[in-house]
Structures are given as C-alpha cells and as structure tokens.
Amino acid sequence: MPRQRRLIPILISTAIFILMEIAALNMISSNGSLQRHWIARGAHRIQGTLWGGTEGVKYYFQLRKINRDLAAENGSLREDLAYYKAIVDDARLDTMKLGILEGRGFTYIPAEIEKISRNRQHNYIIINRGSEDGVLENSGIVTGKGVVGIIDAVEKHHSYALSFMNPDISISARLGDKGAVGPLVWDGRSSRRAILREIPLQYKYQEGDTVYTSGYSSIFPPDIPLGTAGASKVINGATNEIKVRLFQDFSTIRYVTVVSNTSQRELEALEDK
C-alpha cells in the first residue's frame, strides 16, 4: 500500500509533465518552420519503428498466408519475366528499361511494404528496408508500373515514405517520348488517377499517350512509365491540365524498389550554391 501511495503522485506528475511537453512541442511546431520539420521527422521515425515492430509480430502469425501470397507473386513475376524476355528478344526495349537495367547513376534496393495508408488525404508507406540496407532520405520508391512515393525518414531497418497519394508530392513528368514536361500530382480522390499540370496549350497530344518521369528531378530516373493521358481542360487560358490514369494500382501494391540517386548529394550541393 505505501508503495502504491508513492506511485500514484509520481504517475500524475509524469502525466502532467508529458502533457506540458506536448503542449510546448505543439507551440514550437506552430511557430518555427525549422522546428516543425524537425518534429515531424522525429515523429515519422518513431512511427516507423513502432509500426515496423508491431507488423513484425503480426507477420509471424500470418506466415502461412504470406507464403501463399509469395507463391502467387512468384507466378505473376515469372509471367512478367517471360513478357520482358520476349521484349528483349524482339529488341524493343525502350530507353526507360535500358535506364533501369544499366543503372545510370541510380542504385536499386528491393523492398517490401510493411504498412500503407490509402484512405487519407496524406498517405504514407512504411517499408522493411532502412539505413543499414543503404536506403537514403529523399530516395524514390518505384515499381514496374510507376512511381509509388518518396522516402521521408530512415531508421535502421525501416523507412517512412510519403505516398504519391499525397497532395505534397509532385513528380516531374513528360507527356509522350519527347513531349512537354509538367508536375504530376495525385487528384486527391482515386488511387488510380493523377493530374499533369502546366502543359503548354500549343503542345498537341493524343488521349492514351504514355506519361513518363522526365528525369529533371534528382529523385527518379527518367522514362519510368507512369500512366496514360486522358481528357484535358484549359486553366486560366494559359496551360492545359491533363487527367492521367496511373498504371500502378495502389490497392494491390506490396513489393517495391527503392531507387537512390548516387549523385544526389552533389546535385543538392550545387542547388544550394
């Protein structure tokens, strides 16, 4: 009983202390832009570590189902492999595929998604690769069907990424093989739709034309196919805004590749100058 009597005031003090510190952090976050970013990154790191841990326990009890899924995935990958082999045999590899195979200053790390949100306005992804696997902050996440997100915070064995289904993410994209370049952003509603903005009015295109990464950002290599162009509308009489149907379906995504630009630091240093 005496121990309990001593414990209760300590618990109350600790609770008050934690509440006050949260209030102070909240004040700092609302008033300092540097601090807001710093606190957000810290919170993302903690989320990544916590969710990574709980997902590990959950996966242990789901191994049988995971094995089944892996077998199905294996079959699907074999099909894809046969398809791509046929393309190579026909010598019809386009520049994007050559880019991925040859590297061009990018490293590729295969990863598995541990947690993904799809129903929020700001969606995120947690993958099972971290700094010890060579993942760097601001690396891209891609699949064979397009761009998935950008790494925001890296822990030892897990990384937290902002999903492309996020209004803060914009990817430099090109319409067609040699077409106009503009920012591609999520449309905020569907997991399969995006909007390509700032396309000059004089640029003509056909509905169904493929949209690729432009390679003008240091995050993603050029020529990754992202989706197909759809209807357009004129914005302020100055530019076209084109609807894009994405190749990547975010509701079925599981295996991804982290792509890091080996020259990113050098490029950022140049930009800072």
Added chain:
Amino acid sequence: MKRVDFFLAYFLLAVIQILITNYLHLSYFITLTILPVMVLSIPIRYSTNAALFIAFATGISVDLLADGVLGLNTLALVPVAFLRNTTISLVFGEEMFSRKEDFSVRRNGFTKVALAILFVQALFLIIYITADGAGTRPFWFNLLRFVCSLITGFIVSLVAVEALSPEGRS
C-alpha cells in the same frame, strides 16, 4: 529587515530574464538564462506538480514576451521542474524533504549548490539548444554553444540563487 516574498523575487528575476533575452545578445554561442535556477529554487514545500505548473507558466511568459520561437523555453524548463526533487535529493540528500528546508550556499555549501545549478542548467541547455537548432546546426556549434552558455549561465545563476535563498531575501 523585512523579508521579501519568494514569489516577488521570482517575478523580478523573470522580468530580468525577459530583458536579458530581448536586449542582451552577447554572442551566437551564448544563451544566457537563469530560468533553471529559478525553478530549482522553488521552496521545497511546493510539490512537483506545483513546480511543473510554475515552470510552465514561467516558460510561456518568457516565450511570449521575449524574442525567439514560442515554446522553446517552456519545452526546456518543464523537465527541470520534473527533475527538481530528484536533483535536490541526489545533491543535498533526502533529509531536505523531511525537514522541509530550502537550500542555500550558507546552509549547504558552495560545492553542492554549484553542482545542482550545473545539473539543471545543463539539462535546460541541452533541450533548448537541440530544439533551437532543429538538426540544422553542426555538432561542434551546438557543443560550443552549450559550453559557453553553461559557463555564463552558471555565473549569473549563482547571483540569482542567492537572491532567491531564504537568507538572501531577509
């Protein structure tokens, strides 16, 4: 001589801290503060919860009335209040609480008071400098700022602790 109320002395020192923060910019490497020693000097008869509320109110007041990011002083000062009893019992001994006796240089000696001041000052500065830099400043800069601020803060805190001690107020 009439004895000055603790909270009047505490209030005057808080005003001095606001003036220091607003007008006395010695260097980028010096964050001059007497807030930790003020919280450490809160009379022992007040509980940890009371100390937490006093520290929170002091931190917010200084944040609101002085230059800087709102919340920084509060963030750094509340842990000092949370660890105040632990610091006192570790440095001065548990008997301070049973006797409900406030510490002072005359009663407890310079070494113990200096040790307690250095501990709370260091705790405050580590949190303050880390949050202020927000991961953008190099480690050596933060370390140099910590050392310079600790030395200057310690010297000023010795004066403040004397002003807040029972002997200093009488």
